[in-house]
Amino acid sequence: MIEAIGLTKRYGSTVAVDNLSFTVRSGRVTGFLGPNGAGKSTTMRMILGLDRPTAGSVLIDGKPYQELRHPLRTVGALLDAKWVHPNRSARNHLRWMAAASGLPAGRVDEVLDQVGLTSVANKRAGGFSLGMSQRLGIAGALLGDPKVLLFDEPVNGLDPEGILWIRRFMQDLAKQGRTVLVSSHLLSEMALTAEDLVVIGRGRLISQGSTADLIGGATQNTVLVRTPQAQHLGNALAHKGFQVESKPDGSLVVSGASSDQVGDVAASCGVVLHELSPQRGSLEEAFMQLTGDSVEYQSSEVAAR
Template sequence: MIEAASLTKRYGKTLAVEDLSFSVTPGTVTGFLGPNGAGKSTTMRMILGLDNPTSGDVRIGGKRYGELRHPLRTVGALLDAKWVHPNRSARAHLTWMARSNQIPARRVDEVLEAVGLSGVANRRAGGFSLGMSQRLGLAAALLGDPEVLLFDEPVNGLDPEGILWIRRFMHRLADEGRTVFVSSHLLSEMALTATELVVIGRGKLIAQSSTDEFVARASGETVRVRSAAPDVLAKALRAEGAELTESEDALLVSGMDSTRIGEVALANSVALSELSPERGSLEQAFMHITGDSVEYHAGSGPVMAESASDIPDPLTTAAK
């Protein structure tokens, strides 16, 4: 479990994260969303002990990252897929990491097999495609069989088959009871992958809820209705306070749920041929909720940016 309490981080005059509190529970895939510059990378670095909070605290299973004796056995992270010495083979890279955290050597071949890299285990990582590098990063994150996993843009460079594979892979990790925290800009993929969401903007928490609740609350819900007497039904629904929009041969009704629409239709002897709830997408909900929190607007300068300091990958710290 990850628990952040009143996290605040300043870089000089820039306030990257402000009084941010949230929790990530085991057994689910939790998406971490926010516009560019919202503070996602800074927050992940604080979770992994790469940045110290200006104030506040974040713990993994009740401990700060720096208190973990063998961090790779507790937390696995993929923040930068290209963080690997280009002249090392995939196997050599993972073997070095395993030794640094007293992880059995057999785990190297196990994780290479799990991510589909057994056939290229002895190739230099510098020759890997971005998709292959992503898989190697996943293997590194899994090396210590950790209970907590953090992934930043894990599907970058993957083809559709690879994206489907990693989606199923994350679900399987969550089904095993692990804590899976994923940051991504691919909202359509997050809608299929994450069951819970933590959404931030300008360093502050905007929402923490299930994905379904977030979409329903942000985008609202309409009901598509078709009947043989649309004029009669429309008049009756408006009289009950519903808002209507005509769409081809149907009415789009908002402000009233399907059950109540059916009751109004019955009371007015109108037969219905369709009564279908329709909801907006995660992308629509995200844009609606975070519209005032984006880093760059057309015709304007940056609203806020994260630190540009050169921060190393968490695996570097874990391996030292």
């Protein structure tokens, strides 16, 4: 379990993370979501004791990172796949990490096999593709068989096959009862991977909860209706208290009603329907609605004026 309490990080006058509190539970993948520059990476570095919080604290299974007895055997992390000396082989990179956490050298070959890098283990890491680098980074995170795992934007720049592999991998890790925190700025990706979401914007917590609730709560479900008697049906629906919007092409968008209810109203006043379809709000819409005013580098029409 990861617990952030009032976590704050200031660089001069810039506030990167602002009084952030959240909890990451074990046994499930938690998505750490926010626009670019929201403070996700800074928060992850603070979790790992790399950056010192200006205020607040973060605990891993009840302890600050610095007080963990075997840090790599407790927390595995992949913050940046490029954090490897380019002239060092994949095996040697993992060998020193293993030595630093008192793990047997045999463990190195196990994780290399687990991520499918055995055949290139003695090649220099600088020659690896992005996908291979990510695998090496994951091997490093898994080295100590940790109960807590952090991944910062693990699917960035990967091909579909790589994305699928990482997604399944993280879900498997969570199923084994581990705590998995994955950051991303892509809600659609997190919707497929994460059961819980922690959403931040401009360093502040925007919401925390299950993915389904957050998406459901933030998007409005509407029903699209096409009918030759739009005026008639529109009035009838408005009379029932539903919000009706007329589109330029003559169709109606009804909010606050299910498609069943719209169909019932249409039948009761004898209106012919050509189309009746429920519209689910898109994930991106939900995300924009949640983080709307907390995007740091916004390209708004106001700014362009």
